[in-house]
Amino acid sequence: MLKAMSVILICGAASPVLPQSTSQYKVGVITAVQLHQGVVGSNSSADSYDVSLKVGDVTYVVLYTLPYGLQTARSATGREFLVRVGEKTITFNNIQGTSSDLPIESLTAAGTPSDPPSEAPSTNPANVTPQQRTPIKSTEIIGLPGVKEKTEGTLTIEDGKLYFAHSGTKSQIAVASIKDVVTADDSQRVIRGTIGTITMFGPYGSGRVLSMFRSKIDGLTIQYRDDDGGLHGVVFTMPVGTAGSFKQELIAQGAHTSVQALANASVDSSPQVAAEKKQ
Amino acid sequence: MTNLKILTSSCLFAMMSLVGPHLHAQAKNTDKIRASALKVEMIQSGEIKLPAEFQVGLYENLMQQLGKKASFMHVYRDGDRNAANVPDLVVFHSTVRGFKQGSEETRQVATVAGATSITIHCQFTDNQGRVVLEQDVNGKVRLFGDNLKATYDFAKKAAGVVSENFSAVGGS
Numbered sequence: 001m002l003k004a005m006s007v008i009l010i011c012g013a014a015s016p017v018l019p020q021s022t023s024q025y026k027v028g029v030i031t032a033v034q035l036h037q038g039v040v041g042s043n044s045s046a047d048s049y050d051v052s053l054k055v056g057d058v059t060y061v062v063l064y065t066l067p068y069g070l071q072t073a074r075s076a077t078g079r080e081f082l083v084r085v086g087e088k089t090i091t092f093n094n095i096q097g098t099s100s101d102l103p104i105e106s107l108t109a110a111g112t113p114s115d116p117p118s119e120a121p122s123t124n125p126a127n128v129t130p131q132q133r134t135p136i137k138s139t140e141i142i143g144l145p146g147v148k149e150k151t152e153g154t155l156t157i158e159d160g161k162l163y164f165a166h167s168g169t170k171s172q173i174a175v176a177s178i179k180d181v182v183t184a185d186d187s188q189r190v191i192r193g194t195i196g197t198i199t200m201f202g203p204y205g206s207g208r209v210l211s212m213f214r215s216k217i218d219g220l221t222i223q224y225r226d227d228d229g230g231l232h233g234v235v236f237t238m239p240v241g242t243a244g245s246f247k248q249e250l251i252a253q254g255a256h257t258s259v260q261a262l263a264n265a266s267v268d269s270s271p272q273v274a275a276e277k278k279q
Numbered sequence: 280m281t282n283l284k285i286l287t288s289s290c291l292f293a294m295m296s297l298v299g300p301h302l303h304a305q306a307k308n309t310d311k312i313r314a315s316a317l318k319v320e321m322i323q324s325g326e327i328k329l330p331a332e333f334q335v336g337l338y339e340n341l342m343q344q345l346g347k348k349a350s351f352m353h354v355y356r357d358g359d360r361n362a363a364n365v366p367d368l369v370v371f372h373s374t375v376r377g378f379k380q381g382s383e384e385t386r387q388v389a390t391v392a393g394a395t396s397i398t399i400h401c402q403f404t405d406n407q408g409r410v411v412l413e414q415d416v417n418g419k420v421r422l423f424g425d426n427l428k429a430t431y432d433f434a435k436k437a438a439g440v441v442s443e444n445f446s447a448v449g450g451s
Contacts, residue, residue: 141332141427143339182331188425197423207387214384221331230356231321233335235427 028055028083028092036063050105055085057226058146062090062102085146088168106170107146136242138220140164143234144171155236157249162222164236173234177224178255183243184219218243222255311446312403312411314369316353318362319345322399324375333378333397336427337418340434341373348438350447367448369411371441372402376415383425394421395429401437403445412444 036048051064084091089101135154142149144164153166162173199207220236220243238246251257322329322337338357345354355362362368377398385393402413418433420426 142336180331184330184332219332221335223331223335225358226356228359228361230359231338232356233339235332235335235339 025082025084026055027080028053028060028090029080030054031059051102053081053083053090055083055090056145057230057232058085059108060085060090060146061105061107063105064102104169108172135165136238136246138164138236138238140166141235141237143222143232145232147171155238155246157246157253160253162250173222173224175250176254177226178222178250179225179231180221180223181247181250181255181257182221182259183247184221185240186217186219186237188215188217188237216240220246222250312369312444313446313448314367314405315351315448316355316362316365316368317345317349317351317371317441317445318355318359318365318368319357319371320373321357322373322375324378327375327378329375329378330380332427333380333430336430337373337397337399337433340431341437344434344438345441348442349445350442351445352447366406368406369445370404372404373437374400374402376400377417380426381420386420386422394419395426397429397433399433399437401440403441412440414440416440 030051031054032052034050034052036050048063048065051062053060053062081092086101089103091099091101093099135156138153138155140147140149140151140153144151147164147166151166153164156163156165157175160175162175162178164171201207217237218240220238222234222236224232224234226232247257319338319341322334322341324334342354342356345351353361353365355365355368375397377396379394379396381393381395383393387393396417396419398415398417400413401416403411405411416433416437418429418431418436420428420432
């Protein structure tokens with residue numbers, strides 16, 4: 001009797017939670033289909049395609065293998081599917097109701113034109129001398145569509161695009177769509193994350209002493225507009241002394257800023273940005 | 280006999296757990312403002328000096344939380360051209376009324392000091408510009424986390440305000 005009562009009580013307590021579980025499926029639109037480069041000219045019976053799939057603000061390029069041939073795959077452009085976006089794969093259901101996992105090859109934030117920036121005016125210095133910076137280690141704090149908060153990766157400026165590469169995928173923002181780029185200085189605990197939190201409870205005030213060991217970092221805040229004109233913002237952190245030059249590079253490639261940095265300043269010193277941002 | 284009483288009360292408890300939240304939600308829905316879409320304008324700081332990362336942090340956290348909690352069919356960003364043709368659009372304006380930047384280091388060393396707090400005046404207007412709701416919402420970080428956690432705290436509370444006061448047209 002006691003067991004039966006326990007089961008009823010547990011079920012009763014858990015039942016309000018059940019209706020709250022929501023499906024993670026979203027509507028995705030196929031925007032482009034291209035023959036996968038790896039199989040051009042091959043006689044494989046099953047052709048592979050790079051399918052661009054727009055889900056919300058993010059366009060994913062997934063590898064899709066279709067047995068029906070080139071014509072069938074290309075005619076899929078514009079069709080909508082219910083998809084579930086995972087970390088490395090996208091799951092979708094076909095007409096028969098069979099679900100398939102497609103590997104994500106790359107992802108692009110909205111606002112990034114698919115065409116290369118060769119059509120930009122020739123006055124743009126980036127067109128005269130296309131530059132490619134050494135990737136800078138950085139952490140995306142918030143804002144990049146399709147990327148989790150506090151994701152570590154590398155930032156690169158290449159061919160008029162700002163790339164953030166992390167765990168095998170690349171997110172990109174067209175530099176020309178950046179409406180504002182601002183730098184700042186900051187600091188962070190040397191011991192961070194879960195261990196950092198646990199050390200706060202160290203005996204005899206040792207946790208408090210450990211929290212005083214901090215490393216300086218630079219912050220880079222970007223605001224840009226997507227294809228529909230929607231405003232987005234992204235916050236990055238990077239090693240101290242790198243944000244200023246990175247910002248100048250972005251401006252040289254067509255980004256705008258509300259705060260013109262001093263020639264030798266590593267971070268912006270305008271009233272908009274607090275001079276001291278110790279955390 | 281005692282067992283029967285316990286069983287009956289257990290069943291009643293289970294039934295109330297199932298039905299209670301639904302009845303409560305239905306009663307609340309009748310008082311809500313109905314709109315199909317929400318457009319979130321960028322946070323304005325006015326004369327208060329708000330660092331750019333806080334402005335962006337507030338906005339992006341707000342968009343994330345509204346996407347999770349609010350029941351609108353669409354949540355549009357500032358400047359999104361698709362919002363222009365929505366008939367029953369509600370526009371979310373937010374202005375910073377107070378900002379105190381604390382210090383994570385001070386919080387962890389002194390515990391009682393170094394809190395970061397932001398107070399934002401949230402105003403919701405309809406297509407004609409009439410104010411349908413306005414309220415001050417604050418965000419704080421007192422002990423754990425960096426200063427930007429205050430923006431997350433604000434976003435959660437603001438999304439809660441939206442969820443309590445608005446319901447989607449044709450939605451539940």
